[in-house]
Amino acid sequence: MPNGKRAKFSFKYIADMEALFNFILKFGNLNRQQMDFIASKAKTLTLHKEAYFSEAGKIARQVGFITEGILRVCYYNNKGEEITKYFIDENNLVVDLESFDNEICSSAYVQAVTDCKMIVFSRKDWLELLQTIVGWDAIVHKIISRALMQKVERRSPLVSEDATTRYLKFMEIYPSAVNRIPLAYIASYLGVTQSSLSRIRKNIR
Amino acid sequence: MPNGKRAKFSFKYIADMEALFNFILKFGNLNRQQMDFIASKAKTLTLHKEAYFSEAGKIARQVGFITEGILRVCYYNNKGEEITKYFIDENNLVVDLESFDNEICSSAYVQAVTDCKMIVFSRKDWLELLQTIVGWDAIVHKIISRALMQKVERRSPLVSEDATTRYLKFMEIYPSAVNRIPLAYIASYLGVTQSSLSRIRKNIR
DNA sequence: ATCATTATTTGCCAAATGGCAAATGATAGT
DNA sequence: ACTATCATTTGCCATTTGGCAAATAATGAT
Numbered sequence: 001m002p003n004g005k006r007a008k009f010s011f012k013y014i015a016d017m018e019a020l021f022n023f024i025l026k027f028g029n030l031n032r033q034q035m036d037f038i039a040s041k042a043k044t045l046t047l048h049k050e051a052y053f054s055e056a057g058k059i060a061r062q063v064g065f066i067t068e069g070i071l072r073v074c075y076y077n078n079k080g081e082e083i084t085k086y087f088i089d090e091n092n093l094v095v096d097l098e099s100f101d102n103e104i105c106s107s108a109y110v111q112a113v114t115d116c117k118m119i120v121f122s123r124k125d126w127l128e129l130l131q132t133i134v135g136w137d138a139i140v141h142k143i144i145s146r147a148l149m150q151k152v153e154r155r156s157p158l159v160s161e162d163a164t165t166r167y168l169k170f171m172e173i174y175p176s177a178v179n180r181i182p183l184a185y186i187a188s189y190l191g192v193t194q195s196s197l198s199r200i201r202k203n204i205r
Numbered sequence: 206m207p208n209g210k211r212a213k214f215s216f217k218y219i220a221d222m223e224a225l226f227n228f229i230l231k232f233g234n235l236n237r238q239q240m241d242f243i244a245s246k247a248k249t250l251t252l253h254k255e256a257y258f259s260e261a262g263k264i265a266r267q268v269g270f271i272t273e274g275i276l277r278v279c280y281y282n283n284k285g286e287e288i289t290k291y292f293i294d295e296n297n298l299v300v301d302l303e304s305f306d307n308e309i310c311s312s313a314y315v316q317a318v319t320d321c322k323m324i325v326f327s328r329k330d331w332l333e334l335l336q337t338i339v340g341w342d343a344i345v346h347k348i349i350s351r352a353l354m355q356k357v358e359r360r361s362p363l364v365s366e367d368a369t370t371r372y373l374k375f376m377e378i379y380p381s382a383v384n385r386i387p388l389a390y391i392a393s394y395l396g397v398t399q400s401s402l403s404r405i406r407k408n409i410r
Numbered sequence: 411a412t413c414a415t416t417a418t419t420t421g422c423c424a425a426a427t428g429g430c431a432a433a434t435g436a437t438a439g440t
Numbered sequence: 441a442c443t444a445t446c447a448t449t450t451g452c453c454a455t456t457t458g459g460c461a462a463a464t465a466a467t468g469a470t
Contacts, residue, residue: 077362077365077366081365083362083365085361086361097350097354098354137343138342141346141350144350145302145346145349145350145353148350148353148354148357149302149303149353151353151357151361152353152356152357152360155357155360155361155364156290156291156356156360156361157282157288158364159360159363159364159394159395159396160282160286160288160393160396161282161396162428162456162457163456163457182417182418183417183418183419184417184418188365189364190364191364191365191366192457192458193457193458193459194417194418194419195418195419195420195457195458195459195460196456196457196458197418198418198419198420199419199420199457201418201419202419202420367426367427367458368426368427369426387447387448388447388448388449389447389448397427397428398427398428398429399447399448399449400427400428400429400430400448400449400450401426401427401428402448403448403449403450404427404449404450406448406449407449407450411470412469412470413468413469413470414467414468414469414470415466415467415468415469416465416466416467416468417464417465417466417467418463418464418465418466419462419463419464419465420461420462420463420464421460421461421462421463422459422460422461423458423459423460424457424458424459424460425456425457425458425459426455426456426457426458427454427455427456427457428453428454428455428456429452429453429454429455430451430452430453430454431450431451431452432449432450432451433448433449433450433451434447434448434449434450435446435447435448435449436445436446436447436448437444437445437446437447438443438444438445438446439442439443439444439445440441440442440443440444
């Protein structure tokens with residue numbers, strides 16, 4: 001890709017792309033040409049607080065990378081309660097895997113908790129990257145495996161702890177996010193009521 | 206591989222290998238030659254109840270496939286309580302991923318809950334399979350991704366439910382295992398005390 | 411700045427779960 | 441069949457958490 005093409009990136013956009021490649025290159029190597037090809041498929045997306053990145057009942061059609069902000073994945077359990085399954089913050093990939101891979105309707109919402117800036121790839125472009133870039137699939141596999149293991153390791157221990165310990169663990173994992181996420185979402189993530197969480201917060205200080 | 210080589214398999218062993226390939230072939234295709242090569246690397250392993258498949262503080266050196274029995278993965282939390290993270294039953298792959306992949310000491314035990322029959326591959330053989338069989342890595346990746354997603358989907362919902370609902374969900378997922386797993390292990394998996402679980406069982410009938 | 415709306419905190423009491431110890435039941439080895 | 445050992449159940453009471461409603465605080469729109 002000719003250098004000229006770079007000219008149309010805004011300064012901020014270049015910084016975002018850099019964050020994306022910093023992330024990707026932790027999982028494998030790419031040459032300049034491959035990176036440029038990936039960059040050529042990238043689009044930016046701004047999500048306002050509470051907007052959906054993907055929705056239950058619909059097919060996930062894009063892969064995203066968060067450069068700014070926090071998303072959450074949530075669903076409704078059979079009592080009709082809205083449950084936050086997990087949060088995803090800056091410098092992480094976001095994709096509703098099951099839905100995106102198999103082109104089936106999702107059962108979860110992916111929603112912006114705060115205003116978000118993202119880099120996104122359409123399904124078509126993403127598949128093209130997979131077919132074109134040798135080794136890209138291996139990198140993607142590693143990224144996804146790591147993310148899945150992280151989800152297991154983060155959520156699973158909550159089951160066996162009392163409410164206060166759950167909150168303390170939450171703060172360890174998302175220290176910079178605690179103050180940007182509404183109490184109600186954290187409560188549902190931790191499996192406690194809002195009022196309990198409010199009391200826990202009071203007792204901790 | 207010549208047919209003759211098959212002759213040394215016991216009848217039961219062939220049935221086990223068939224179970225293994227039934228499992229594998231759900232995730233991708235292999236030709237006869239590839240399957241024979243895989244089979245040539247397979248060993249059987251019998252684990253008695255409470256024996257360890259892999260241990261915390263050690264490096265996981267094999268990949269297993271359970272043909273009979275139930276394993277559990279457990280660890281000790283910072284209160285010294287033994288927590289069962291999950292159960293793995295018949296016709297599933299068992300590997301302590303983090304430890305096996307990166308050759309680092311594990312922080313979890315993988316232990317037989319009942320007497321188990323397994324098919325196992327040494328680290329060396331497993332890597333050889335990955336290098337030799339085209340497409341094997343893709344199959345393995347699918348198997349592992351699915352297993353990880355399953356772990357998330359099974360354990361995560363427990364956080365937001367009360368003890369009785371947790372147990373009902375557990376029974377849905379492991380209907381055939383409920384009666385083979387000691388109450389204490391189930392209790393620690395669900396994050397409730399043994400006595401509470403005992404009372405829950407009484408109340409359900 | 412003011413109001414309307416939403417988020418969080420608090421009080422009160424009920425329900426669920428834990429902690430501990432004893433009783434009962436199940437199992438394996440001799 | 442008989443212990444010894446381990447697993448499960450049960451009773452009693454303390455603690456934690458939930459449910460509901462009202463009070464207070466924070467936020468956003470005008």
